[in-house]
Amino acid sequence: MAGQLPYDNRPWPERRDAALQNQTMRHTIGFVTRRFTLIKGEIYRTSPDLEASRKTAVGQKRQAIRDLPQLLEQFRNQVERRGAHTYLAAQAQDAVDIALNIARSHQAELVIKSKSMVTEEIELNQAFEKAGIPVRETDLGEYIIQLAKERPSHILAPAAHRNRHQVEELFQADASREKISPPQSDEIEDLTRYARSRLRQEFLRADMGVTGGNFLVAETGTLVLITNEGNADMVTSLPPVLVSIVGVEKIVRDWASLTEIIQQPAMSGIGRHLSSYTTMIQGPKSPGSVEGPREWHVILVDNGRMALRDTEFEDVLSCIRCGACLNACPVFREVGGHAYGSVYPGPIGIVETPLLTDFQVLPELPSALCTLCHACQEACPMDIALPDHIISLRHTIVKRHLNSSTVNWTLRTWARFWSTPGGYRRSISLARVMQRLSGKKRNAQGLFPGIFAGWGQTREIPQVAPKTFHEWWQEWKERAEEK
Ligand code: SF4
Secondary structure, three states, X not given: OOOOOOXXXXXXXXXXXXXXXXXXXXXXXXXXXXXXXXXXXXXXXXOOOHHHHHHHHHHXXXXXXXXXXXXXXXXXXXXXXXXXXXXXXXXXXXXXXXXXXXXXXXXXXXXXXXXXXXXXXXXXXXXXXXXXXXXEEOOHHHHHHHHHOOOOOOOOOOOOOOOHHXXXXXXXXXXXXXXXXXXXXXXXXXXXXXXHHHHHHHHHHOOEEEEOOOXXXXXXXXXXXXXXXXXXXXXXXXXXXXXXXXXXXXXXXXXXXXXXXXXXXXXXXXXXXXXXXXXXEOOOOOOOOOOOOOEEEEEEEOOOOHHHOOOOOHHHHHOOOOOHHHHHOHHHHHHOOHHHOEOOOHHHHHHHHHHHHOOOOOOOHHXXXXXXXXXXXXXXXXXXOHHHHHHHHHHHXXXXXXXXXXXXXXXXXXXXXXXXXXXXXXXXXXHXXXXXXXXXXXXXXXXXXXHHHHHXXXXXXXXXXXXXXXXXXXXXXXXXXXO
């Protein structure tokens, strides 16, 4: 069954132009992604044994996806055995409804959250705010984009598109609204000091915590969270009620599998051996424990994932959300995550968005935002065949007539011209006329009328040879015969 994903309904050219005109975003995204890629290269270069561990992790994860129904069952049994509650949400809305019911039944007045892409996917915050229950993001990047009312622009570094001056402005506005002391400057230390003191109050006041999850260990019923700020520790230990919302594909079989895979997100995403904090939750607070939630609820989200099993796209479910494919992608580095219009940007977003929604949203992604350079394939620690999938999705889009009418018309006309020798020759003659009109100018700007004007703005046209090979051959033959 197809899932539901929120998306930006501005047309692609509008999203693209907004991105290309945002020089600050392009600079910061370019800087962050290049830096991550550089450090990652260094760590693999200096630790040759990592490659063997990565390959083992890929094999074990693929097997876990094949055994997903049984492993999920095992995970649920283990969690429930310790007094926690589990739910299977078929659709995004089901997950939201379950979480809202839990919050309402505890009269929650403030919810704190650690970073989670699946809660972006189901638009949890929006639903809670609508229900009158404020949600506070506690990951620094998420906190920044929450103040900016934006979606994450990178799956690992949600505020990678903003520089520190912009962050200071957001914090200044927040401080003035809350009537509290603003940050002292736009130095990173001052900004983090402000965020820490502000969020600490919320940690203490919250009556419900919400997390995502990086891994679910079926053998032990353990939820594993990896973070770099330690905020997940606070979210999972201070509020009396904890709700963890996790995609079903996060399952791993056992502790041995976890030890192979747990390094991969940090190594491939940010070039470190391990994230700074690893939080493991096995159940609610037991009698005598000093910390931990009194209640723990785990919502396992399907939302189109299960339908990918036993298809050519099954490997997509091995994604560990490390962001390495985004960092390596030359298109992502130029336009950033918001241009994609999907919760999941970059190469993995191009593949997942149409698949999870059965092409209901953003069908332009596989064609418009990929050059098929294969950089993502090389970067992906889980060996997901991203370029092959993108080609396959393009085929489906053409077969199902999902391209815009302009694209369809252009391709049909092109095919008509080039499917006969006469048509091909006429198109070359036309190209020569265009070339004469443009003089020596190679930039196509201003050469194309109407709907093609935008296309011409950023392209250089190749010089058409004065003669085609056939013309040259014909002339050569005639000259040879005359001799
Ligand atoms: S597709 Fe691969 S590289 Fe991209 S986020 Fe997922 S695991 Fe990381």
